[in-house]
Amino acid sequence: MTGDIVNLRQFRKQKARTEKDKTADQNRISFGRTKAEKQLTRTLNDKASKALDQGKRETPPAGPDDKR
Numbered sequence: 001m002t003g004d005i006v007n008l009r010q011f012r013k014q015k016a017r018t019e020k021d022k023t024a025d026q027n028r029i030s031f032g033r034t035k036a037e038k039q040l041t042r043t044l045n046d047k048a049s050k051a052l053d054q055g056k057r058e059t060p061p062a063g064p065d066d067k068r
Contacts, residue, residue, distance in 0.1 A: 033041075
């Protein structure tokens with residue numbers, strides 16, 4: 001019937017360490033890239049954006065007689 005005795009101080013410290021590790025992992029993903037990797041990503045995003053813009057249809061400006 002008796003449960004395991006848990007030291008709450010150690011439990012809190014372990015939980016805080018786990019949270020810090022999770023935050024550190026997210027920061028490594030976000031900020032841990034080299035300059036070349038950042039440039040490559042930026043170039044690929046620009047290229048994709050230009051390709052998307054090229055596929056857009058241009059509509060003429062609406063005149064006073066145009067009923068849209």
